[in-house]
Amino acid sequence: MESPSFITVPVPLGDRAYDILVGRGLIATAGSRIAALGARAAAIVTDEHVGPLYAEALARSLNDQGLRTSVTTLPPGEATKSYASLEQVCDxxxxxxxxxxxxxxxxxxxxxxxxxxxxxxxxxRGVRFVQVPTSLLSQVDSSVGGKTGINSRHGKNLVGAFHQPSLVLADTALLDTLPIREMRAGYAEVAKYGLIDDERFFAWCEANWQGVFTGGPERDEAVAQSCRAKADVVVRDEHENGDRALLNLGHTFGHALERITRYDSARLVHGEGVAIGLALAFRFSASLGLCPAADAQRVEAHLSAAGLPTRLSHVPGGCGTADELLDAMAQDKKVKGGALTFILARRIGQSFIAPGIEADKVRTFLESELNPSRS
Structure with missing residues (x-):
C-alpha cells in the first residue's frame, strides 16, 4: 500500500526538468505515473534478482494504462555494465x-x-527513460543526475553519456528486502553528502543511521535529503565542469579499488569501495595538514559503526601495491593532463577540488596505508 504522503524533490533543468518521488509504496502507482509522461510503449530493463520480484507487476500496471511493454532481464552485478550487455539492451x-x-x-x-x-x-540518438531504483545506492546517487554508462577494461564508467531521466520513482519499501551488505554499501553514499558540504546532515546521520537501515521515517528523509543535495549540484553543474566533481569525494580511491579487484562483487561492491575511499580521502587530507586528524577519525568511526570497510586491509584478497593503485587511478575520468585530481577536505562538510596532486605524495600515503606498522 502507498503511504499517505511522499516527498517530491524537483530537478529544475528547464525543458529537461523532472521530479524525484520518494516514499513507501510508490511502485504500486508506477503505471499511472509513468503513463502520465505520454508514451505509448515502455521497454523495461531489469536483472535476475529484481525482475522476478517486481517486473511482472510493473509491466502489468503499464499495460493497464494502455502502454505496450517488453521486459529484458540481465545477470546481476557490475560485470553487466559491458559492451556486450549494451548491445543486448539496445537490440x-x-x-x-x-x-x-x-x-x-x-x-x-x-x-x-x-x-x-x-x-x-x-x-x-536518444529516447526518454524512467528510473525505478531498487537499491539504496541507486536511490540516493546513480538514479539522479543523468550520468549513464558502462565500464571498459581501462576503468569504470569510461564510456557513457549525460542523459537525464524523465522521472525517478524511489520506493523506499523496496529496500526492506535488500541484503544488509547492499544497504551498507548504499549508506556510504548517504554519508558522503554530509561529508561534502553539510556537517549538520553528517551529524544527523550519526544520530539516525539505524533508522535508515530499519525502514523508519529516517529512511525516507535520508533518501530525500541525499537527492536534494545531488539535485542542487546537478542544476549548478550538469556536465561536471566544476562543482559536480565534489560528488566524487572518495571515488578516486574507490574506483581504483574496484578496478584492482576487477569489479568482482564477491570481493568489493561499489559502495564499499566508496566507504574506504571516503576514509582514505580524509586521512590523506589529514596527512597533508589540510584536515584535523580528529575529523578523519570521526569519519572512520561512523562508517565502521554502520558496518562499512574503511581500510585497504579490509579488501578481501588484498588490493595490490601502491604503484598498482596509482596506475588504476591514472585511468580515472578525473585525471587531467596526466595529473591526479582528488576531492579532499578541510573539515567534515568542507570538501574541495584539489587538482594536480603529486603522484609521489599519493604513493607515500598509500604505502603508509598498506604498511601501517612502518609509518
Whole structure:
C-alpha cells in the first residue's frame, strides 16, 4: 500500500526538468505515473534478482494504462555494465519498437540504471527513460543526475553519456528486502553528502543511521535529503565542469579499488569501495595538514559503526601495491593532463577540488596505508 504522503524533490533543468518521488509504496502507482509522461510503449530493463520480484507487476500496471511493454532481464552485478550487455539492451529496445516519444524503464540498482540509461541515450540518438531504483545506492546517487554508462577494461564508467531521466520513482519499501551488505554499501553514499558540504546532515546521520537501515521515517528523509543535495549540484553543474566533481569525494580511491579487484562483487561492491575511499580521502587530507586528524577519525568511526570497510586491509584478497593503485587511478575520468585530481577536505562538510596532486605524495600515503606498522 502507498503511504499517505511522499516527498517530491524537483530537478529544475528547464525543458529537461523532472521530479524525484520518494516514499513507501510508490511502485504500486508506477503505471499511472509513468503513463502520465505520454508514451505509448515502455521497454523495461531489469536483472535476475529484481525482475522476478517486481517486473511482472510493473509491466502489468503499464499495460493497464494502455502502454505496450517488453521486459529484458540481465545477470546481476557490475560485470553487466559491458559492451556486450549494451548491445543486448539496445537490440531489445529496438526490437520492442521503442520510438523517441516512448520510454525505457530502468528497474534495478545502479548497474541497471547506468546501462539502461546509456542505451536510452544512444538508441535512435536518444529516447526518454524512467528510473525505478531498487537499491539504496541507486536511490540516493546513480538514479539522479543523468550520468549513464558502462565500464571498459581501462576503468569504470569510461564510456557513457549525460542523459537525464524523465522521472525517478524511489520506493523506499523496496529496500526492506535488500541484503544488509547492499544497504551498507548504499549508506556510504548517504554519508558522503554530509561529508561534502553539510556537517549538520553528517551529524544527523550519526544520530539516525539505524533508522535508515530499519525502514523508519529516517529512511525516507535520508533518501530525500541525499537527492536534494545531488539535485542542487546537478542544476549548478550538469556536465561536471566544476562543482559536480565534489560528488566524487572518495571515488578516486574507490574506483581504483574496484578496478584492482576487477569489479568482482564477491570481493568489493561499489559502495564499499566508496566507504574506504571516503576514509582514505580524509586521512590523506589529514596527512597533508589540510584536515584535523580528529575529523578523519570521526569519519572512520561512523562508517565502521554502520558496518562499512574503511581500510585497504579490509579488501578481501588484498588490493595490490601502491604503484598498482596509482596506475588504476591514472585511468580515472578525473585525471587531467596526466595529473591526479582528488576531492579532499578541510573539515567534515568542507570538501574541495584539489587538482594536480603529486603522484609521489599519493604513493607515500598509500604505502603508509598498506604498511601501517612502518609509518
Amino acid at each position: 531489445a529496445v529496438l526490437a520492442a519498437r521503442i520510438e523517441r516519444g516512448d520510454l525505457v524503464v530502468a528497474l534495478g540498482g545502479g548497474v541497471i540504471g547506468d546501462l539502461a540509461g546509456f542505451a536510452a541515450a544512444v538508441v535512435r
